[in-house]
Amino acid sequence: MVLKLYGMREATCTQRVLATLAELGVTDFELIKINLYEQEQKQPSYLALQPWGKLPLLDDDGYLVYESRAICKYLALKFHEKNKTLMPSLDDLKAYGQFEQACSIELSYFEVPAFGLWFEQFIKPMRGFGATDEAIVNQHLTSLDTNLAVYEKILSKQKYLAGDEFTLADLYHLPHGVKAAPLKLQAVIDKYPHVADWFQRIQERDSWKQSVV
CATH class of the missing domain: 1.20.1050.10 (Glutathione S-transferase Yfyf (Class Pi); Chain A, domain 2)
Structure with missing residues (x-):
């Protein structure tokens, strides 16, 4: 299933995750825009997914991860074979x-x-x-x-x-x-x-x- 990234390309924390995806060579994902300027992150439908009302949010086939640094580490582990240096293995x-x-x-x-x-x-x-x-x-x-x-x-x-x-x-x-x-x-x-x-x-x-x- 295609990864879904809820965020806004102009938002700094979303950019952190987008750069990680690019480093990993992952292109098969959907960026679902949440407009900060219109306070869409505070809407009940989004708060049901991300209780803090912040961007970004990753949906990996129903498994939700938020906080940009946590998302980046999750992706680096999930796609470790694509880039083994972005996050060292626990083996080392x-x-x-x-x-x-x-x-x-x-x-x-x-x-x-x-x-x-x-x-x-x-x-x-x-x-x-x-x-x-x-x-x-x-x-x-x-x-x-x-x-x-x-x-x-x-x-x-x-x-x-x-x-x-x-x-x-x-x-x-x-x-x-x-x-x-x-x-x-x-x-x-x-x-x-x-x-x-x-x-x-x-x-x-x-x-x-x-x-x-």
Whole structure:
């Protein structure tokens, strides 16, 4: 049965899953548009599938998975034979440990301030939630500067965050990293040459380009 992905191509978390599908070479899926701007994710019919009313949602023959990172890992396991490096096998415990560590780094030290920059400078004024608070922007920039200095140490020794292979841990950075880049994030990234090189390389992957078309 064809996979069904409920989401919106313009939505960052949907893009994370679309990029994963592209990395895996999976084209046999249906993207069912849920329009965030019209609050379709809050309709009873969708809430019956995803109780938090968030995007995206994967339906694999009646088995439902939500939260974009969980969906990506599910897909990487389901289609592991198509791409064995996107998520290391549990058979290689050390590689898997490095992978999970890298995933935790992204969520703990990048996602919150990167999303915060985008929200504070773009989403907040666009949606009429108020004016940009420069103090909050500076807090996020300070956090990113501190955290990317550690990224620089890691990436000076290896090509990607979990080792020398591109994994989901790298891919996870793209949606909000790309959104925040022109909103002062790129200036911080450019302070760290290994981080800048890594961020450029992951943006240039065909999977990412396909996901944001």
